[in-house]
Amino acid sequence: MKLLIDEKDRKYLTDREEFHTGLGVVKIVENAQKVTSHLGHDFSVLKPRLIDLYEKLPRSGSVLLKRDIGFILAYTSVGTGDIVVDAGTGSACLAMFLANIVQPTGKVFTYEIREKFAEIARKNIENAGLQEFIEIKMKDITQGIDEEEVDLVTLDLPEPWLVVQHAYKALKHGGFIMSYSPYIEQAKKTVDSLKEASFRGIKTYEVFEREMEISNKGVRPSTRMYGHSAYLTFARKY
Ligand SMILES: C[S@@+](CC[C@H](N)C(=O)[O-])C[C@H]1O[C@@H](n2cnc3c(N)ncnc32)[C@H](O)[C@@H]1O
Structure with missing residues (x-):
């Protein structure tokens, strides 16, 4: 997979040797950092990082925003070697950012009930090269968690309270749970x-992000921004 970026910073992902764009046909030469289309337009060629795939990947529904993913990673300090249980998989956006951090010795077990969504997630995970570090489990997580001594449980599903007791049992001493819900x-x-399940350190947050537009005319916050995404509730077992 290669990431092409045109003169206007528009991004294209491709695994083809010849790629057709509105700016002409681009032939991707092995190890080339720059290529020129047959119409004379320049493209930078990069190895995509996870964030590039995240911006372009096919989605089965709503996915977590970068601001929320970043907050979860920092708050729980998930790290290499950790075991994470995640549900539901959806497009696997959160699962992939988690796997990107817990690899190469850790693992993410992500639960999903809809085969169609799991199919999309599988392709996204393969494109990101993270298949070794993520296992998709076709199972309703409200029925229980198979893993033990888990470092982190992340929940993005309609009724997270049905999973809380299972999460308490699965987590190791000091482990975190994070639940992501759009409604208060x-x-x-x-x-x-x-x-009720004896979790401690319970906190709920909403995260805001505002891009700045910096030009010769002046500097101001962007007039376009994401509004509400979800409330993030964290707790810990100790
Ligand atoms: C909003 S999506 C998750 C998006 C995901 N966090 C991401 O970043 O791509 C919610 C998913 O939870 C799944 N789901 C709902 N209830 C579930 C359950 N009880 N067990 C497992 N998965 C469930 C749905 O099928 C759906 O794919």
């Missing part, structure tokens, strides 16, 4: 169930 009513219900 879901976050409240999750917090209540976390308290």
Whole structure:
């Protein structure tokens, strides 16, 4: 897979040797850092990083935003060698960022109930080269978690409170749970169930991100921005 970036910073992902764009046909030469299309337009050629794939990958539904993924990674300090349980898989965006960090000695077990979504996730994971570090499990996670001594459980599904007791059992001492819910009513219900399950250090956050537009005319926040995505609830077993 290669990432092409044109003169206007537009990005294209391709695994073909010849790629057709509105700016002409590009022939990708092995190890070339720059190529020129048959119409004379220049393209940079890069090995894509996970963020490049994330921006372009096929999605089965809503995925976590970068700001929320970054916050989860920092808050839980998930690291190399960790065992993570994630549900639902969806497009595997969160699962892939987790695997990117826990590899090469850790693993992400991600639960999904819809085969069609798992299929999309499998392709995304393969394109990212992370298949060794992610196992998709076709299982309803409300029925239980198979893994033990888990470092982190991440939940992005409609009824996370049905998983809280299973997560407590699966987590190791000091392990984190993170639940991502678009509605505050879901976050409240999750917090209540976390308290009931004896989780500690329970906190709920909303994360904001604002891009700056910097030009010779002046500097100001972008007039376009993502609004609400979700509430992130964290807790720990200790
Ligand atoms: C919003 S998507 C998850 C997106 C994912 N976090 C990502 O970053 O791409 C929610 C997924 O949860 C799955 N799901 C819902 N309930 C589930 C359950 N009880 N067990 C496993 N997966 C479930 C749905 O099929 C759907 O694919």
